[in-house]
Amino acid sequence: MKPAPAAALFAAMGAAALLAERWISVAVIAAVLLAVCLAAASGRRRSLYLAGAALTALSVFLLTPFVETIGSHPIWTGPTIPVVGTLDVTREELAGGAVAALRLLGVSLAFAAYALLLDHDRLLRSVRAGRRSTLAVVLATRLVPTLERDAAGLIEALRGRGVAVAGARGHARLVSPLVAGSLERAYNLAESLEARGYGRPGGTRALQPSWRPLDWLALAGAVAFVVVGVLWL
Amino acid sequence: MLGPSGSGKSTLVRALAGLVPHFHGGRFEGSVEVCGEDTRRTRPADLAGQVATVFQDPEEQVVFGRVEDEVAFGLENVGAPPAAIASQARAALAALGAEHLAGRRIAELSAGELQRVCLASALALEPELLLLDEPTSQLDPDAADALVRLAAGLGVAVVMSEQRPAGPLEVCDRVLFLEDGVVVLDAERDSAVRWLARNRPAYLDRHPEPPVSAPAGLCVCRLEHVSYAYGGGPPVVEDAGLELRVGEVVALVGPNGSGKTTLAKLAAGLLEPARGTVDLRGRAAYLAQDPGRYLVRDRADEEVALGVDGDVARASVALAAVGLAGFEERHPRDLSSGERERLALACVLVTEPDLLILDEPTRGVDPERKDALAALLRARAAGRATLVVTHDVVFAAEVADRMVSLGVPEAVHA
Numbered sequence: 001m002k003p004a005p006a007a008a009l010f011a012a013m014g015a016a017a018l019l020a021e022r023w024i025s026v027a028v029i030a031a032v033l034l035a036v037c038l039a040a041a042s043g044r045r046r047s048l049y050l051a052g053a054a055l056t057a058l059s060v061f062l063l064t065p066f067v068e069t070i071g072s073h074p075i076w077t078g079p080t081i082p083v084v085g086t087l088d089v090t091r092e093e094l095a096g097g098a099v100a101a102l103r104l105l106g107v108s109l110a111f112a113a114y115a116l117l118l119d120h121d122r123l124l125r126s127v128r129a130g131r132r133s134t135l136a137v138v139l140a141t142r143l144v145p146t147l148e149r150d151a152a153g154l155i156e157a158l159r160g161r162g163v164a165v166a167g168a169r170g171h172a173r174l175v176s177p178l179v180a181g182s183l184e185r186a187y188n189l190a191e192s193l194e195a196r197g198y199g200r201p202g203g204t205r206a207l208q209p210s211w212r213p214l215d216w217l218a219l220a221g222a223v224a225f226v227v228v229g230v231l232w233l
Numbered sequence: 234m235l236g237p238s239g240s241g242k243s244t245l246v247r248a249l250a251g252l253v254p255h256f257h258g259g260r261f262e263g264s265v266e267v268c269g270e271d272t273r274r275t276r277p278a279d280l281a282g283q284v285a286t287v288f289q290d291p292e293e294q295v296v297f298g299r300v301e302d303e304v305a306f307g308l309e310n311v312g313a314p315p316a317a318i319a320s321q322a323r324a325a326l327a328a329l330g331a332e333h334l335a336g337r338r339i340a341e342l343s344a345g346e347l348q349r350v351c352l353a354s355a356l357a358l359e360p361e362l363l364l365l366d367e368p369t370s371q372l373d374p375d376a377a378d379a380l381v382r383l384a385a386g387l388g389v390a391v392v393m394s395e396q397r398p399a400g401p402l403e404v405c406d407r408v409l410f411l412e413d414g415v416v417v418l419d420a421e422r423d424s425a426v427r428w429l430a431r432n433r434p435a436y437l438d439r440h441p442e443p444p445v446s447a448p449a450g451l452c453v454c455r456l457e458h459v460s461y462a463y464g465g466g467p468p469v470v471e472d473a474g475l476e477l478r479v480g481e482v483v484a485l486v487g488p489n490g491s492g493k494t495t496l497a498k499l500a501a502g503l504l505e506p507a508r509g510t511v512d513l514r515g516r517a518a519y520l521a522q523d524p525g526r527y528l529v530r531d532r533a534d535e536e537v538a539l540g541v542d543g544d545v546a547r548a549s550v551a552l553a554a555v556g557l558a559g560f561e562e563r564h565p566r567d568l569s570s571g572e573r574e575r576l577a578l579a580c581v582l583v584t585e586p587d588l589l590i591l592d593e594p595t596r597g598v599d600p601e602r603k604d605a606l607a608a609l610l611r612a613r614a615a616g617r618a619t620l621v622v623t624h625d626v627v628f629a630a631e632v633a634d635r636m637v638s639l640g641v642p643e644a645v646h647a
Contacts (some may be wrong), residue, residue: 121298157526160519161540188293197281197310206318
């Protein structure tokens with residue numbers, strides 16, 4: 001499947017997770033997206049995305065009872081805070097928080113699936129409009145792994161001359177050289193882009209492979225998923 | 234185009250590409266005409282297609298994540314017919330023996346493979362003028378030789394700035410020699426060779442005398458049956474063994490991707506072997522391939538002093554030893570590539586380790602400085618074990634008591 005229809009499918013599932021009314025539907029969508037994410041190659045990157053999704057959802061679940069005031073079946077009654085009022089947690093708030101957390105989990109997992117499974121270069125090269133924006137996004141998506149590699153290289157070079165990098169303070173000292181290195185890299189890349197003719201009028205694009213029936217089916221499925229999500233789920 | 238580090242070779246390359254004056258600020262006098270265009274009035278992007286440039290560091294030139302997309306990028310910018318872009322890109326890769334890299338991710342490539350991709354990106358444009366700024370710096374001797382001969386056979390004007398001049402001198406038509414920003418020589422090859430023989434013999438192909446070796450002393454590092462693989466991939470080093478002794482300089486040579494850097498890092502204790510043992514007795518210092526990893530501080534002396542608890546006096550001595558006396562207050566990022574390489578060398582030399590490991594220490598370093606480096610390493614060989622990972626076989630012959638060759642995928646035996 002081409003990355004564009006796959007991206008549309010993940011976006012549709014994320015949208016359906018937001019729009020579906022029944023919590024069981026949201027849970028099934030989140031479960032399917034989790035299975036898709038687990039199909040990605042295991043490693044630090046996958047763990048980071050999944051942990052991020054879980055943490056975000058958990059935060060929503062924990063905070064919702066304190067920012068909403070619904071229900072009449074309190075499970076816990078806390079202190080009274082001036083201006084804010086009496087803190088309490090009701091069954092209805094917990095249920096609402098759980099559903100909100102599930103929705104956010106679904107959206108987060110949809111993004112994680114996009115980040116882990118899709119070839120972003122191919123996805124963005126298939127976009128016909130906004131070539132400069134396309135390139136900026138392509139370069140930005142590589143910024144974090146590039147910085148990670150630079151940081152690992154700096155730490156290795158320091159270890160190589162007997163300088164240990166430990167603790168938050170030790171790692172914080174790397175921020176300045178990392179930023180300076182990024183700026184220098186950006187400058188050199190810009191020079192290369194200029195020399196390679198970027199930005200001159202009359203640019204063309206290599207022919208992209210035609211979409212196959214599976215790709216069109218995925219796109220249609222994405223549209224249908226959103227409609228079904230709104231109307232029935 | 235030859236000359237010491239910081240002599241202006243890269244600046245001249247950029248002037249030919251129009252990047253000076255349009256991209257780089259400064260004062261510009263005189264004129265540069267390329268393919269009938271005055272570069273003062275024609276932007277570099279408009280010259281692309283007629284002029285193609287490959288800069289020193291391949292990693293800082295790539296845009297896309299896949300090789301075929303990267304090579305196609307320049308063709309798209311110059312408006313090549315869409316139907317022809319893919320085939321032109323593949324043809325350029327094939328011309329460099331890199332067609333097998335077409336579907337690969339850029340992040341997976343070795344330094345040498347990446348340099349070939351950058352070259353393919355330039356060749357794909359079928360330029361009239363090809364500018365190559367130290368294109369063989371990351372290539373093993375065979376690949377470097379092949380590249381130089383390929384460039385010579387293109388039938389276009391080629392300007393190649395090089396610090397490994399032996400190969401280019403065999404195939405070039407004309408030689409420029411720069412010093413302190415001035416072209417001190419511009420001559421046909423034969424005349425240039427005679428001039429170099431009289432004035433700059435270090436730049437000519439040499440067969441240096443092997444060093445006088447003293448008997449090797451105690452073993453500082455022993456690797457036995459070590460294997461290592463990155464991230465669950467295939468082994469990069471498999472069942473390798475190596476022994477490094479005090480007073481001995483060992484050169485580790487081999488083609489790109491043969492595992493030299495990995496073996497060096499295992500010896501330095503920077504990597505843990507998946508199998509086998511590494512017995513390191515004493516302190517090891519490792520000089521990384523990329524001198525950009527030694528740009529942490531704002532002053533050169535402070536950068537060097539990091540490894541000796543901030544002792545700037547010792548740092549100054551180390552800077553002088555590598556020919557950077559007077560550079561103490563300079564910002565490391567203001568240095569040329571060769572000067573950065575020497576700064577990085579000072580950073581590890583100052584720690585006076587029991588095992589000194591240098592990974593490609595001559596990258597971007599001019600031949601005269603290489604001779605000085607070889608002399609420095611020989612002078613200090615008595616007190617430590619030294620391992621030099623290098624593509625530069627002339628340097629290896631000049632500095633090493635023993636050469637160890639890594640093949641693919643045979644093991645190393647000391």
